[in-house]
Amino acid sequence: MYTPHTPQEIEEMLRVIGVNTIEDLFVKVPERHRFPELDLPEPLTEMEASAELHEIASANASTDDFVTF
Secondary structure, rough: OOOOOOOOOOHHHHHHHHOHHHHHHHHOOOOOOOOOOOOOOOOOOOOHHHHHHHHHHHHOHHHOOOOOO
16 A cells, blocks of 8 residues: 655655755756656557567567476
């Protein structure tokens, strides 16, 4: 089960490391690098993703294909 941090826990963690906000952690990262646009393909359904991964995996040798002992 995922239990996120409470606002109070986040506030305490930020105080311990000496910053006021989560954004303060990123002030030294240039703005153009913070949230770059990603050139991602369209999403796949679970069945499409499974078929694509199966196809990629079929390029690997499997112990089912060779004599092993």
